[in-house]
Amino acid sequence: MKQIDCDIIQDLLPSYSDKVSSDATNKLIEEHLKTCKKCNIALNNMNKEINSEIVKNQKEQIDYLKKYKKNKIKTIIFTIILTIDIIIGIFIAYMLLNNKEAFVDVNDVNVEYMFKLEDGEKEELRTYLYSEKYKKHFLIGNKYEIVDSEGNKEIYLKIAVKGLINLSFDGTGNSGRNEFFELDENVKKIYIEDKKGNLKEIWNKDMKVMSADEWKHWYIDSYAPQEIVKAYGLRYDLDIHWTQWYYTFQWRHLVK
Numbered sequence: 085m086k087q088i089d090c091d092i093i094q095d096l097l098p099s100y101s102d103k104v105s106s107d108a109t110n111k112l113i114e115e116h117l118k119t120c121k122k123c124n125i126a127l128n129n130m131n132k133e134i135n136s137e138i139v140k141n142q143k144e145q146i147d148y149l150k151k152y153k154k155n156k157i158k159t160i161i162f163t164i165i166l167t168i169d170i171i172i173g174i175f176i177a178y179m180l181l182n183n184k185e186a187f188v189d190v191n192d193v194n195v196e197y198m199f200k201l202e203d204g205e206k207e208e209l210r211t212y213l214y215s216e217k218y219k220k221h222f223l224i225g226n227k228y229e230i231v232d233s234e235g236n237k238e239i240y241l242k243i244a245v246k247g248l249i250n251l252s253f254d255g256t257g258n259s260g261r262n263e264f265f266e267l268d269e270n271v272k273k274i275y276i277e278d279k280k281g282n283l284k285e286i287w288n289k290d291m292k293v294m295s296a297d298e299w300k301h302w303y304i305d306s307y308a309p310q311e312i313v314k315a316y317g318l319r320y321d322l323d324i325h326w327t328q329w330y331y332t333f334q335w336r337h338l339v340k
């Protein structure tokens with residue numbers, strides 16, 4: 085009978101340990117535990133197991149939280165690195181595209197004006213090239229010369245445009261290009277040339293061009309907007325070498 089009691093009690097012990105058994109059951113169990121060592125041991129073991137289970141669960145939870153926190157930090161770092169990479173990527177792509185040379189038709193580029201500057205022995209042809217069509221880009225040019233067996237020289241300016249957008253000056257962009265050509269008695273013609281090899285003659289030795297002095301008068305009287313002339317303090321007697329003249333070239337298109 086005692087053995088049966090123990091079996092019944094031990095069947096009930098889990099609910100008792102979990103504190104879900106009824107008062108009547110509790111009373112019965114507690115009565116039995118007073119005298120039964122075996123069932124006391126069984127109950128103790130059961131409580132120990134539950135405690136170790138709780139500790140194990142807590143440890144797992146802490147491990148999980150630690151891992152979660154670690155993963156979260158990893159995600160944040162990864163996101164930051166990715167964002168930086170994307171920004172750098174966009175910047176590099178912009179720089180590459182911005183530096184890419186593009187075709188510009190020689191017929192879309194005009195000589196806005198030219199004049200001859202004589203400085204002692206040296207003679208220089210100063211030109212301002214402008215393209216309405218490509219005004220949002222930089223107009224670039226590379227010079228080369230062809231000299232024939234008699235020493236006659238032709239100068240070629242190979243033109244292209246560069247840049248997605250010209251952010252110079254006030255950001256409206258302007259493709260104007262100041263180009264100076266050194267003239268000597270051998271220079272017979274000057275051409276601009278596009279990437280397809282199309283040529284446009286812009287000067288030859290028989291062409292009549294303004295002198296620097298004539299140019300200054302024309303520039304102040306009829307070319308530059310008056311607010312620009314005033315803003316830069318341009319005067320007929322100002323030295324043409326002064327760089328402010330060349331800055332003002334660009335402004336005309338922004339103001340007019």
Ligand SMILES: [Zn+2]
Binds near residue numbers: 090
């Ligand atoms: Zn017992």
